[in-house]
Amino acid sequence: MTGVELILLLPLIVLSGAAVAVMLAIAVRRNYLAAFLLTLLGFVLTIMAVALSPGGPQRNVTALFVFDDFARFFIGLITGAGLFVAVLAFDYFRQQRGQFEEFFIMLLGATFGCAVLVASRHFASLFLGLEILSVSLYAMIAYSRDREISTEAGLKYLILAGVSAAFLVFGMALVYAQTGALEFSRMPYITASPDEPLDIIVLAGFGMIIVGIGFKLALVPFHLWTPDVYQGAPAPVTAFIATASKGAVFALLLRLFAQTDVAFYPPLYVTFVILAIASMLFGSWLALLQNNMKRILAYSSIAHLGFLLVAFMGRGHIQSTAAAFYLTAYFVTTLGAFGIVSLLSPGERDAEWIEDYRGLFWRRPFVAVVFSVMIFSLAGIPLTGGFVGKVLVILAGEQAAQWALVVVLVTASAISLFYYVRVVGIMYMPAEAGGADRPALPGLSLQGGGALACLTGLLVLLGVYPGPFLDLVRDMVTTVYAGVLPR
């Protein structure tokens, strides 16, 4: 291993090192604040490592990893998400009784798994990263010991993730058995020409890989776990699942199908189209009259992943840029939304029912405005990042001549408007007289408010002046195509 490779690996090293450091610190002395601060430090150092690492296209480290700009971008994004989740979790668990220092180890571990996923160029590292992420998540989801639903959610996720991992790994095995390739880059030219049909076992293998990935991304019909897990998990963990976990898997999907041509063989292509359409529509319909905020956000995340798939439906700079930008906006938005749910949660339960938010604007204007901005971004209203993201996705879809998909996208957006507007509306209603029996929602801490303000600022910046960031995204993300011969 050369020095350059070591530097390239630095983000992973720092992340895992931080996990170990937190563990050791806890072993020495239990201190919630210290564990939190160490975690923060770990995340910040990781981000610095990402920023400082040389980057560029095709920075392979061993057969397993590649630290090109694409990976750097997504590691940075995911680490950022981890950082915000840490801040949220710090406030969230402070409200509860018990010892929560170990949570941060899990968080760092899960983030590490995500980073591995994003940087992997090999089935082995893919699987490892995925499992590191999953195992950490099992524990994180079930972390609120005194809540029944937390355990229930953890167990559901455990079983279903296990099944899906089995699908994934079996699919890999099929592909391997037929092609002998475990590295993505060795798979592009499985057939001599695109007209020639692909070997059926390879196709089946990729099909099963899609099942595994589809589960993680909560695409319809692999989405059934989403609302239950979102609801049962502690709010910061939900935020992490919705963002970092999905983002990492999506990045992996992008890389896998950027390096291989497989996705554009008609059968798989059609599959993706169907998955996208089903996810967009079903997600929106499921959320329509839902009263639980976390479940609404769960269903809406299903729809949003469907939107993302629209951008995925072409292979070009516009598509990958659109996807990355959309994902970024979605990260910021989702973190903000779950952040509010998390920060407003009193110790004994989560602030998850929309009735909790009735009249919020008149009591807590700042929080309500932040939440409104987040919801508007989810709904794709201008001057938020979500809007620019949606425009880019439509652009990408139309560029790929996916007219049916964009029309479905628009329709699903319209359906989803109903529940977004409902949530916003509730916040601006006058608080009802009988609302006194609900426990008061806790106030914001400095760091919590700061995090929210920061996210809002980011979101508005992405919406109002997205140009520079767009350039950055395009330059970084398109490195994923480096080394792939155009076909």
Add this chain to the structure above:
Amino acid sequence: MMLPVLILVPLIFGVGAYVAARVSVAAARWIALLSLAGNLGLSIYIWIAYFGPISLAGVTGPWVLEWDAPWIAPLGVHFHVGMDGLSLLLVVLTNLLGVLSVAASWTEIEERPGFFHLNLLWVVAGIVGVFLSLDLFLFYVFWELMLVPMYFLIAIWGHENRVYAAVKFFIFTQFSGLFMLLAIVGLYVLYGSQTGGTFEYANYIGAPIPRGIAMVLMLGFFVAFAVKLPVVPLHSWLPDAHTEAPTAGSVILAGLLLKTGAYGLIRFVVPLFPWAVADFRPAAMTLALIGILYGALAAYGQTDLKRLIAYTSISHMGLVLLGIFAWNSLALQGAVMLVLCHGLATGGLFIFAGALQERTKTRDIRVMGGLWSTVPRMSGATMVLALASLDLPGLGNFIGGFLVLLGTFRAYPVYAAGASLGLIVSTIYSLRIIQAVFHGEKTVDWKIADLHPREVAIMAVIIGALIWLGLYPQPALDTVQPSLNVMQQTPARGPAQTPVDATPGAP
């Protein structure tokens, strides 16, 4: 630099009003009023300076004022605003109605006045932005942006069924707007590379778009504008929204928001897709006819005063649609005049309805009647407004309606003759307003106050403007004419275009 100021002033002072309301409610109202009045002054100054006898404008192009700055460079989006006669008049109207609606809600809005004025001013800003945008992307941004504060205006300060109405309004307009977004992006994707990869509106005029694609893209735009206008099967949101909105909301909705639809059709749909418009014309004109008659019919059947007025808007906007699709200078000028005057007259009617509701706490005309002697000033003012809406000569609406019909008749006599029935049905519903509220026997012995001086001033401004536009509309017509000329010439520029204006003229 004046154009961004026109947009920024309400935005900034909206926040100002919100902050000020924490200290003093009156301060918030005055800030809102004065900022909009300032804006109005600025726009009138522009009018006089650039369209008056001694014009500051150079001879180049239709845009007397322009401001351009790159915005989202990677996509070629510019913050490009420009003003010609058409947008100028609409901006003047916007600011005028803005001032009037602030004044009209002076005593109506007691709750949360700060946030109210914030929303009100932001709607105005959004609408001004819509009228000024020359970049399709920017246009869409403003288009969507004005909906959000409007949603709040309805949902927070509306009447009984406000949440339903607000959500309906929001979904209808957003959904249709998304189709426009598809069309805008479609234009960009398909023809952007040939025009330098921008969203610049002017660049797409005369683009060689094949017929089929042009029709699809045109329909994308049309749907968005048709919902706003509204065209009949898509009008369902309007009665609810108008009825439930607070007075200022209704005024802005009827007076301005609907006009953005008309503006969009004039500015974008026809110049961008002349061919497709020609193909679509029979359908659009039929829809217009249905709208004129159905709106009037449904208006007559209402018992809720604001709902009644709302349906009259549908009828009038059908006439506007007819005029736009007839696309000759007479009909277009008529449509613009109608847009202006309908904004004033219907805005005035909603102010009246709001004032009445504030006093009687009801909008049900079945319990009204015989109010003339109780509120003579209100009655007289409403009478004039009702007469305006039945196209009485001497008031501005007549000029608009007459020109639309005249222009349409030149090219499509059958449609014009059908639309002329609108003159009869509009009489029926307009007189019903008067009869039900002011005439007849008193069903309930209302003891209510007549218009206050503030309200009298509002009505005086509206009526004065209507009479002015009715008797000497030439300044307005002259202001619009150059931009209409430009738009009517544009089809000739494109290589694959055929002229749209197939006016037979005299045989």
Add this chain to the structure above:
Amino acid sequence: MLMELWVVPALPLAGFCVLALVGKRLSRWLVAGIGAGSVGLAMVGAIYFSHDFMAFEPTGHLYRESLWTWLNVGGFSPDIGLYLDPLSVVMMLVVTIVGFLIHVYSIQYMAGDEAYSRFFAYMNLFVSSMLILVLADDLLILYLGWEGVGLCSYLLIGFWYQSAANARAAIKAFVVTRVGDTAMAIGLFLLFTQLGTLDIQEVLVRAVRQWPVGSATAIAAAGLLLAGAVGKSAQLPLQVWLPDAMAGPTPVSALIHAATMVTAGVYLIARMHDLFIIAPPVQTAVAVIGAATLVLAGCSAMTQFDIKRVLAYSTISQVGYMFLALGVHAWSAALFHFMTHAFFKSLLFMGAGAVIISMHHEQNMFKMGGLRKQLPFTFWTFLIGACSLASLPLVTSGFYSKGLILWSVWATGHPVLWGAALLGEFITSVYTFRMVFLTFFGEPKGEVSARPGPIILGPLVILAFFSTVAGCVHIPRPLGHFRLFARLVEQALPVPPMQPLPIATEVVFQLLMQGSVLLGVAFAYVLFLRRNDLVAAWTARPAGNALHRFWFSGWGFDWVYTTLLAKPYVWFAHASRDDAFEWIYRGIGAINRGLHEQLSRTQTGLVRWYAVGIVIGAVLLLGLVVFL
């Protein structure tokens, strides 16, 4: 000198503005002064300008005055301008003189009304609009005045708005005339589209140049204008609004619904005569409509109880005469009758008004009677008006004007129409003297509460004078052949194409007409003064009763319109109250809600079911991948 003609319509308009804005704060005398004074000044102006016009004889017998360009768009540039020729001189004079007298009359007649200033405001606005109508240089301005008078008619019919019936009558008047107005508007579109202008003189010149006689376009254009005229002048089939319009105060009926506004249609046709000449079928239609209307309305007039409704039907009938005259190209005869009719009909209305206020606002003639003694002044003036209406020979103006019409009809070769007109003469004198006998003769049935004061009687006397002598401006050949009026009018209107018939024939026809008139008077005398039982017996029979009811209800037009148009419209309107299109969107909403509920059911919460979901998805996906 002829200039600043605009002052004439502007004066009443100024009066309106003052009264409308500050009228409530002014004293009653000031209101009356402004209201009547502004019209009086307009009258002075009108007389002055007319004198000038006749004295200076401007070139081409016309004077134009352009104030400003109303609008100028795409070749459409109507001027706001005034046009004075003998035709409009006559109209202007009649409007201002009669208008002024009625205003004076109203000072006392309306004295007790709380909305005194509103009344005068509306009346002033009316006079102004009417003057704009008759002085208009351009069809668009004419349309402005046209709609303006319609508006004032609406406002004044519904003046006593507290009664829902009055308000309904007002709406009916407005809507029915608007139907005609709409046709007229379409006519204007057609004219402009084909001829490229709406300037009246230019339209006529170009029409004659462009269109051959009988061309379809000309017929269409003239027909559409005719529809407008029919609506405004309450001719068949749009006459239904006028009887109900009597809900307004009596001076209003006198001014608007007798003397001036209802003759706007006559004016329009006369003004556009060149257009009608090149559309012979329309011209015939005008005559036929006139003849039919005069007979039908006359029959209805014979059956009414309400004195004002008798006069209303009579107005319809008399305007029918004018239409008949127009239809046979007897332009000056129509205009002549318009003038005399304005005098005697407003006299009759004002007399009836005097009776009505004397009788506690009683309008039913059967509850009056014997008023000859109690209200002598009123009686005599009313009688003069009635004689003129019935055109009793020699001393009444109606004799001359209607005689001219009948003679013109015959002389232009329309014997059938002439027969109808003659029948109309008979009917006219029957209902006129029925009214006189029932009201002023016989036994007194009610008591007289108040006697009309001098301000009411003054205008009556003046109008009685005019009703008597106005006929002298045109005296037929057998009696001296004095053609002052016709000579004046023929400067603007063509001479009717009369056959040169010997004077003896004219004498014979005059006698025939007089015979029918006198027969009618006798008939009325017998039936309504001597043998009341005959009428009662006749109407008691089924056939008689049916006919009576049929005539009484105005030949069932109201019933037809109500059943075929008004009721379905109202029904549809009420059906549309909850917008039918709403159901589409409710349906869409319900579909989405249903989908939400069905899909929510798949979220069972059972982990094994979720695994089944994954498996099903996987199977479908693999099936797709493998078999596609």
Add this chain to the structure above:
Amino acid sequence: MATIPIHYGLLLAALLFVVGLVGVLVRRNILFILMSIEIMLNAAGLAFVVGGARWGRADGQVMVIIILTVAAAEVAVGLALVLRFHGWFKSLDADRASEMRG
């Protein structure tokens, strides 16, 4: 070894996978569900072995070891969760856990 066609091996692996899958679906006891998942993972391992044998490379076998390791980690966490589950529900019936739905 090479005499056994590769498809037989894959078929066997697939059968094993389906057995595990059916186990997940039909068993209600959480322990058995976890075991069935192990079977599915091992089926994948078998397929890797078959593939490795076909291409004569070691990376297939390496994958098996990774799978085994990961499965062990997963089971460790899984069993801890099962304990907690039992603590709440006093049962190992997976169907008891249906607090959240809709």
